[in-house]
Amino acid sequence: MTTQSDLDLARNVIRTEREALEKLEQAIGPSMEQAVNAILATDRHVIVAGVGKSGHIGQKIAASLASTGTPSFFLHPTEASHGDLGMIVPGSVVIAISYSGESRELIDLLRYCKGNAIPLIGMTRARESTLGRYADVLLEMPTVPEACPNGLAPTSSTTMALALGDALTIVLMARRGFSREDFGSRHPGGKLGRTLQTAGDYVNDQTDPLPLTGSDASFAQLVIAVSEGRKGCVGIVDGNGQLIGMVTDGDLRRAMLAGRTEAGALEVMTPHPRTIDPAARMMTVIKSFSENRISNAFVVDEAGKPLGLIDMKDLLAEGYV
Template identity: 45%
Template sequence: MSSPPAPGFNADRAIELARQTLQIEAQALLALKDRQGEPLAQAVGLILACTGRVVVMGMGKSGHVGRKMAATLASTGTPAMFVHPAEASHGDLGMVTPADVVIAISNSGESDELTAILPLLKRLGVRLIGMTGRATSTLARHSDVMLDTSVAQEACPLNLAPTASTTAQIALGDALAVALLDARGFREEDFARSHPGGALGRKLLTHVRDVMRQGEAVPRVRSDTGFSAMMREMSAKGLGATAVVDAEDRVVGIFTDGDLRRQIEQGRDLRGLSAGDLMTRHPRTVRADALAVEAADLMEEARITSVLVVDEAQRLVGALNTNDLMRAKVI
């Protein structure tokens, strides 16, 4: 049960202010888009030529934006970190080397903690990209490249709290990251390597060999194995299927729980039959070096729940089913 609204709360005004905020910030981004040109290309060029790291700095709300920007750059192929300007004045400036590029963020361009270290950065020989809303500010004057993040107004009704200005900073940081990842030829596989714990990382980095059952855990019988012995093998291994192999362990067929159900539905007497009589010949198989997501796609396409893993000579090396893929969080 929801709590009653606070005294004096006006729902219509809240909705109107929310819509107004989104409208102001959307207009700020459109204006920002139209102002991008050669300076942005210069900033991208500076970062691409950087042999060190990108060091992002900012105070207050711009600092929060800077942390997000550094994280986005780092995850898309540009080594980056955030350094707090106030801490930089007390030793953390030692993290910055002449090989680095600094991105300094300040809407006013006059944040005391930031402007205090700008001469030191220039003395180090660090290339400086300034993101500011004031082209005549101290930050703009010290910058090798100045990116204009000015906005016509903040979304705050008092025109005080950083709202539209921080939205512009975040968006421009994303624009830089996208331009850089494209210039570097950054691919899905590269993204996955920096996100191994995420869903995309699991899909692009997990191979069949990482999740398949191996050795004695893989059910297998010969073609002449009787029905009862085959069922014992299937029950013991819990795959929901068994491979049927020849004397060299090459896969010649598969028998699954679904095959058993269909045979029973037909009223067939299975007791005197062998695996060779009942198996499905030429089953779908995958290689151990295939991506696990490829095995999942194959199983979905063929509407099967188990697949055998073979080597280049079609010898059985493993098996997996949908439960194995779900445990690995591939599906």
């Protein structure tokens, strides 16, 4: 059962870490720009290193950098001492994280960087520490109390390191002009990446035949085409293969209720249906479907020929919505 003291302690943790971030915000100075310039000056990887909780933060920073236009990977300092220092090639930039600046597992890495003229960006609170002295660029964090009641478990310090890494990542993104499209190309498996995909790319992956029929199709042929296509619609194309209309299952029901079962495709179809440009982003398509209450639409090329069909039910099943 949660007691008031539990809530007070939890709130104090948040308060302590928030105050640490406020101090970090005030501490940001010219060294941030120096770190950004050092990274932008290389076409090699940025290598992030740290041990313990700083290592976990380092892995997140490396992942954030890599996904936003700065090639990066995480290197564990202990593995570095046993051969993985070879991953650091001339031109690389290393970011080393240690709040105390005295993590002994970092020593071999620091010496290697110094001996091979590898630019080293240090993230620590202690300018006079081993890491502080080895760093070519020092992103100095303020000395703050940990939120842990014993003042031991990394809490405020790791929150600051994470925020500092995010700040560096976002400044690099801005300097590179990294766009939503760039982000989406690096996140094809996530929902955001899928919504940044183009309609053309989406339909390129389709293998089922398109539900299409000619303009001379009879009512019975329309019913069969809609049924076999399993998309609730069929596109009507002319002799040149251009989309000139669309018939939905709703159109067929209305025609049947009106006794128009002898009508052909040209009489039943909706002429000039709403279509999708192959270059349109899927997020734009989804928004259009929602705002206009559309269930599906054909993607057509510049000549008006169907390339594929986007169906709302498929988007729901595939996690786009």
